[in-house]
Amino acid sequence: MAEHTGEKTEQPTPRRMEEALKRGQIARSAELQTAFVLLGGAVALSFAGRETWGRLVAAMAQTLGHLHDTPLTLAALPGYAISGCWFLIQCAGPLVLGTALAGLLAGAIQNRFNTASEALTPNWSRLNPAAGLKRIFSVRQLPVTGLVLLKFAVILGLTYSEIRAVLNDPIFATSVSVGRLAGFLGETALRLLLRIALALLALAVVDYAYQAWRTHRDLMMTREELKEELKHTEGNPLIKAARRRRRTLTRAQSHALVPKADVVITNPTHVAVALRYDRKTMRAPRVVAKGLRLQALQIRQIAQQHHVPIVENPPLARMLYKHTPLGGEIPVSLYAAVAEVLAWVYRINRYRYYAEEQQA
Helix, strand or coil, X not given: CHHHHCCCCXXXXXXXXXXHHHHCCCCCCHHHHHHHHHHHHHHHHHHHHHHHHHHHHHHHHHXXXXXXXXXCCCCCHHHHHHHHHHHHHHHHHHHHHHHHHHHHHHHHHHCCCCCCHXXXXXXXXXXXXXXXXXXXXXXXXXXXXXXXXHHHHHHHHHHHHHHHHHXXXXXXXXXXXXXXXXXXXXXXXXXXXXXXXXXXXXXXXXXXXXXXXXXXXXXXXXXXXXXXXXXXXXXXXXXXXXXXXXXXXXXXXXXXXXXXXXXXEECCCCEEEEEECCCCCCCCCEEEEEEECHHHHHHHHHHHHCCXXXXXXXXXXXXXXXXXXCCCECCXXXXXXXXXXXXXXXXXXXXXXXXXXHHC
């Protein structure tokens, strides 16, 4: 029934999954990216926050304390600009580095450390405003909208609970210095940032699981699509069946020639090659049958039934199987080795070959 209705009931093939990966059609969660960036920033501030705060306080004290004796001339401006930039890098560097690394890590994890070449190619249809509005107001966006609302609710709830806890802290009931109050508020803000980042990370994991399920569902195939895919990857079933029939027929014909072979050279169990040489009609010995494993066993059994000599010579058997096609002449490089084997066969069966020559 699904084959006629076009319903996607079949699992995606490895080829379809690989093509989707090249196109960049993979599970992606913007919430996971946001959560990683927030968490990276919070971790960076937890390690470098005190030092950064100390730099800011020291810089402010130095600036305010030396306003009266600081020369404001054009010649001094480049030095002030350089020192200001260096100060900004020292203060903002840990935060920028932490968030950047976290964002890159989140993107790499979602992309499976793969660069989608087709996704990097400009697609001008994405700039179509009508298509963009259609995506925004589509049914597929409802779960995303719900997740955004839930995210805001979580942020507001955590912020409210943290503010209530802070307002009840004893620090506001006593007289404290500005530095201590600033440190307390900084620790509170960092703690709130960590809680929000962890909560968003939990929501992001749920969102990523949903995106993975939806992407997998989009990649599923109808039975007709699966048949076409198998034709491309494995070939047309009719052609494959015809090839199998030809191979079976060729194998049967070659096995039928084993009783007429002069010798069967084996590996001894994995390879078997049957040779025949007629000095009157052939320039060189020919391979009339060859096979591996089960076929080799069948060739040996036929040879035993018809009293065809079997010679164990693993190197020669492998070389003959590898370098000589079925029905073809042996290569010149193997003439000497095969001649030794045939000479031995002729010696042990000289009466048989003498009788055949007399009959001919």
